[in-house]
Amino acid sequence: MPVARPEPQEPRVIAHVDMDCFYVQVEQRRSPELRGQPTAVVQYNDWKGGGLIAVSYEARKFGVKRSMRGDDAKRVCPGINLVQVPVARGKADLNLYRSAGSEVVAILSSKGKCERASIDEVYLDLTDAAKEMLLQAPPDSPEQIFEEAAKSNILGLPSDDGDKEKNVRAWLCRVDADYQDKLLACGAIIVAQLRVRVLEETQFTCSAGIAHNKMLAKLVSGMHKPAQQTVVPSSSVQDFLASLPVKKMKQLGGKLGSSLQDDLGVDTIGDLLSFTEEKLQECYGVNTGTWLWKIARGISGEEVEDRLLPKSHGCGKTFPGPKALKNNTSVKGWLDQLCEELSERLQSDLNQNKRIAQTLTLHARASKGNERDSVKKFPSKSCPLRYGTGKLQEDAMKLFESGLHDFLDSQNTKWSITSLSVIASKIFDIPSGTSSILKYIKGPNSTAAPSLSDSSSIPEDQPPGNNLYVTPIHEEQCEPSFSEKEDGDSVSVISAKQYPANEGKRTPKKLSEVKGTSSILKFLSRGQSTIHEKRKADGLICSQGPGSSSQANKAEEHGRSIQAADRSNINSGGDQSTSNTWMFNIEDIDPSVVEELPPEIQREIQGWIRPPKQASTSTKRRGSTISSYFAPKN
DNA sequence: ACGGCTCGGACA
DNA sequence: TTGTCCGAG
Numbered sequence: 001m002p003v004a005r006p007e008p009q010e011p012r013v014i015a016h017v018d019m020d021c022f023y024v025q026v027e028q029r030r031s032p033e034l035r036g037q038p039t040a041v042v043q044y045n046d047w048k049g050g051g052l053i054a055v056s057y058e059a060r061k062f063g064v065k066r067s068m069r070g071d072d073a074k075r076v077c078p079g080i081n082l083v084q085v086p087v088a089r090g091k092a093d094l095n096l097y098r099s100a101g102s103e104v105v106a107i108l109s110s111k112g113k114c115e116r117a118s119i120d121e122v123y124l125d126l127t128d129a130a131k132e133m134l135l136q137a138p139p140d141s142p143e144q145i146f147e148e149a150a151k152s153n154i155l156g157l158p159s160d161d162g163d164k165e166k167n168v169r170a171w172l173c174r175v176d177a178d179y180q181d182k183l184l185a186c187g188a189i190i191v192a193q194l195r196v197r198v199l200e201e202t203q204f205t206c207s208a209g210i211a212h213n214k215m216l217a218k219l220v221s222g223m224h225k226p227a228q229q230t231v232v233p234s235s236s237v238q239d240f241l242a243s244l245p246v247k248k249m250k251q252l253g254g255k256l257g258s259s260l261q262d263d264l265g266v267d268t269i270g271d272l273l274s275f276t277e278e279k280l281q282e283c284y285g286v287n288t289g290t291w292l293w294k295i296a297r298g299i300s301g302e303e304v305e306d307r308l309l310p311k312s313h314g315c316g317k318t319f320p321g322p323k324a325l326k327n328n329t330s331v332k333g334w335l336d337q338l339c340e341e342l343s344e345r346l347q348s349d350l351n352q353n354k355r356i357a358q359t360l361t362l363h364a365r366a367s368k369g370n371e372r373d374s375v376k377k378f379p380s381k382s383c384p385l386r387y388g389t390g391k392l393q394e395d396a397m398k399l400f401e402s403g404l405h406d407f408l409d410s411q412n413t414k415w416s417i418t419s420l421s422v423i424a425s426k427i428f429d430i431p432s433g434t435s436s437i438l439k440y441i442k443g444p445n446s447t448a449a450p451s452l453s454d455s456s457s458i459p460e461d462q463p464p465g466n467n468l469y470v471t472p473i474h475e476e477q478c479e480p481s482f483s484e485k486e487d488g489d490s491v492s493v494i495s496a497k498q499y500p501a502n503e504g505k506r507t508p509k510k511l512s513e514v515k516g517t518s519s520i521l522k523f524l525s526r527g528q529s530t531i532h533e534k535r536k537a538d539g540l541i542c543s544q545g546p547g548s549s550s551q552a553n554k555a556e557e558h559g560r561s562i563q564a565a566d567r568s569n570i571n572s573g574g575d576q577s578t579s580n581t582w583m584f585n586i587e588d589i590d591p592s593v594v595e596e597l598p599p600e601i602q603r604e605i606q607g608w609i610r611p612p613k614q615a616s617t618s619t620k621r622r623g624s625t626i627s628s629y630f631a632p633k634n
Numbered sequence: 635a636c637g638g639c640t641c642g643g644a645c646a
Numbered sequence: 647t648t649g650t651c652c653g654a655g
Contacts, residue, residue, distance in 0.1 A: 001643090001644055002643090002644085003643085003644070043637095043638065043639080044638080048635090051637050052637090053637090053639080067637055067638095068637090069637085085638095085639095091638095091639090094639070094640075117642085118641065119640080119641085287644085287645095310640090310641070310642090311641080311642070312640090312641070312642080313640095313641095314639080314641070315639085315640090316638080316639060317638085317639080318636080318638060318639085320635045320637090320638095321635040321636080323635085365636095418636080419636095419638090421640090
């Protein structure tokens with residue numbers, strides 16, 4: 001349900017940029033002969049010509065729609081070019097479009113806060129840039145207005161005049177405009193420049209909306225498409241919303257919007273104005289009620305998040321009708337495929353963005369053998385995410401089995417799976433500051449290991465080392481603490497560390513000295529002194545597979561475990577089968593090896609395992625517990 | 635045989 | 647926190 005956010009005091013300049021039929025444009029760049037032609041991108045050509053996921057404007061003129069089948073599109077538009085989405089591992093592979101989207105984000109993020117809203121959309125907060133322009137170089141004469149900006153559509157500006165562009169030019173540099181409108185005008189100019197840059201540097205066109213908040217910017221970004229932008233001055237907001245059908249508003253395209261129409265007789269946003277905030281709250285709860293009341297008045301306080309990358313990675317596939325999966329073997333086969341792709345994407349996120357995902361989730365749709373409409377849903381399941389294709393596959397299968405067990409409820413019926421997906425989420429940056437640690441990687445007779453923070457990507461010619469990252473599963477308090485080099489394995493360890501609860505800031509603590517590096521590795525590998533041995537012991541160390549323990553136990557271990565990503569194949573890009581991620585459960589580590597560590601490191605380790613804030617004292621553990629082992633001696 | 639494949643957010 | 651549901655494109 002939508003929630004209202006506090007409205008910032010100062011007027012903001014917000015833009016929503018939306019790529020025009022993006023997948024089609026990506027394909028047109030690859031195959032220029034498709035430019036200007038009716039074209040659509042389809043996935044899976046085998047059944048009824050595949051499903052359309054993007055349609056060029058030339059094809060839209062024929063009535064071709066997203067969600068049509070390829071065959072239907074051919075019927076209404078015989079000349080249409082249908083381009084297939086690349087297929088890898090038996091499923092659609094959208095990576096081509098993802099990376100094209102990144103190209104665009106890289107440009108659009110240059111003028112202010114930028115939020116990647118989807119593969120082909122971003123929000124920009126251009127407030128500062130617009131203010132800056134107003135101070136430094138405000139638009140002053142109509143002739144001087146940048147050509148693309150002059151093509152803007154200004155909501156509420158009379159356009160029956162004939163010479164629209166002249167009016168726009170005049171509006172953009174109006175001297176008598178109020179401060180807010182001047183800011184918007186500057187925003188429009190900046191966005192026009194950005195859009196031109198996007199076109200020049202990527203060959204992609206886009207459309208945009210410029211307004212004082214995200215909601216309004218989003219509403220109008222698609223109003224004039226393709227390759228145009230639209231501005232919403234405050235003075236035009238009420239009229240604009242008054243006649244806007246509720247279903248057009250973001251968040252009201254579904255059941256909530258239908259309920260407004262059916263239950264309250266509200267057809268336009270303007271109709272909402274006749275309801276008090278209290279009445280709306282009665283109908284839809286406090287949060288949604290307030291939200292509705294505000295959007296009716298054009299108020300939306302939602303901030304533009306500073307985020308250029310997705311928050312999760314998911315891979316899924318459906319198995320409709322006869323394709324449904326009916327036994328463990330076929331499920332395993334497909335999960336393996338999905339996990340291969342997921343692993344690849346995780347590896348490249350780690351490589352390019354220095355990020356690590358912490359949670360693996362499995363979703364499925366299922367029906368029970370004979371039952372028509374199975375009421376029961378297949379439960380989603382998650383577990384700590386371990387890097388490496390093999391680990392992901394193993395864990396995903398266990399999650400599936402766990403979900404299936406719950407789904408079947410100990411009945412012995414046949415089942416069939418109609419969709420599967422695996423999702424990696426809770427993605428964290430590997431904390432910067434590693435470079436200050438890297439000197440410890442540099443052994444007496446070797447060169448420094450690749451720097452994480454200094455180089456945007458790891459050079460191809462780096463010898464494949466075993467770079468080990470350790471991060472805490474719980475919360476975001478994480479800081480690199482030490483690294484080591486041993487036996488030719490380059491090992492970088494990032495340890496969990498607690499930070500003051502209320503402080504957003506991290507307070508890095510550097511270790512002045514790192515000794516006994518072999519002990520560190522032993523500590524981490526529970527007595528195995530090399531990474532190779534560690535690999536063999538891995539199964540023991542990560543005793544906690546998904547779905548194999550009680551809920552309580554699982555939660556406990558999830559909260560306290562430490563996870564490591566082995567990046568051994570990042571550089572070589574080779575053999576995935578030897579790529580591993582290691583999870584270290586504190587409870588499984590032999591305390592005796594800790595005693596060999598220098599006191600500094602012992603103290604550091606204490607920091608890792610300090611119990612979570614409201615840790616239950618009643619939790620039972622096996623053998624000697626770490627917390628008792630590490631309890632303050634005094 | 636459902637549009638498929640992704641994503642994000644709110645809620646209990 | 648996990649799992650569910652909704653909504654977007």
